[in-house]
């Protein structure tokens with residue numbers, strides 16, 4: 215897998231940001247190992263990169279080493295899974311100390327719940343006709359967190375659908391046959407763990423949640439009052455209307471803005487590392503609070 219493949223298959227705008235505060239490695243559902251991710255950042259012109267794997271900080275040691283070798287400034291991060299009013303939200307923590315006990319206790323809890331959910335999803339995927347889905351997902355994850363993305367890949371490999379997007383749409387989304395709801399951290403817990411670790415909590419991909427206008431206001435108010443500091447105003451999948459709406463929300467709630475591709479590698483080929491629009495004027499960049507060169 216090379217950088218050129220991502221570039222060639224991207225269908226979104228040609229934005230190139232030198233700061234990217236949301237990316238995955240194979241410690242969760244990214245394609246690249248942490249060192250390869252840092253090399254890919256350097257090749258892509260990304261000078262500041264946050265590694266934000268789902269519910270784990272296991273990639274950060276290797277990422278830190280590779281950051282020194284490549285000259286990319288690494289922001290230690292994590293993307294925590296949260297259940298809020300029966301919906302799943304993602305809260306990114308930026309600039310965390312990964313050795314913080316409270317954070318690690320929280321991660322252990324989330325990882326245990328991931329294992330339980332993976333077993334339940336595997337049983338459903340096996341019923342759809344994929345033999346030994348649990349073992350296959352564990353092998354694919356290779357010690358990293360098992361996510362729905364791994365099951366999506368298994369469904370594609372088994373020929374049940376053409377690509378991961380279709381696997382989510384047909385099998386792995388709420389109401390579909392292989393969906394199992396997560397039982398994740400509360401918003402208060404996630405904010406507390408990130409803050410205990412000295413990090414800045416950022417609401418990930420804020421336009422991806424289906425919320426009524428009042429629920430949205432309730433969420434943003436609770437997030438800000440609980441110590442939330444930023445919104446991903448510019449994501450890898452944002453259009454101009456998304457950016458405008460999130461910029462307004464950031465300013466209304468006194469939150470900084472983050473630029474965040476949510477890069478996963480060839481599993482989500484429409485997203486490029488650093489393929490994010492610049493923050494609109496008037497939005498305070500969260501990177502300015504992280505002590506990194508921007």
Ligand code: AMP
Pocket residue numbers: 243268295360361362363378379382383396478482
């Ligand atoms: P999980 O945290 O195990 O529920 O997995 C969530 C991950 O699945 C997200 O972080 C995405 O990487 C991936 N995902 C969710 N929806 C889709 C989709 N429609 N197409 C491709 N990947 C998706």
Ligand code: MN
Pocket residue numbers: 238243268361363478
């Ligand atoms: Mn993911």
Ligand code: MN
Pocket residue numbers: 293304418419
């Ligand atoms: Mn996410």
Ligand code: MN
Pocket residue numbers: 236238293476
């Ligand atoms: Mn993510």
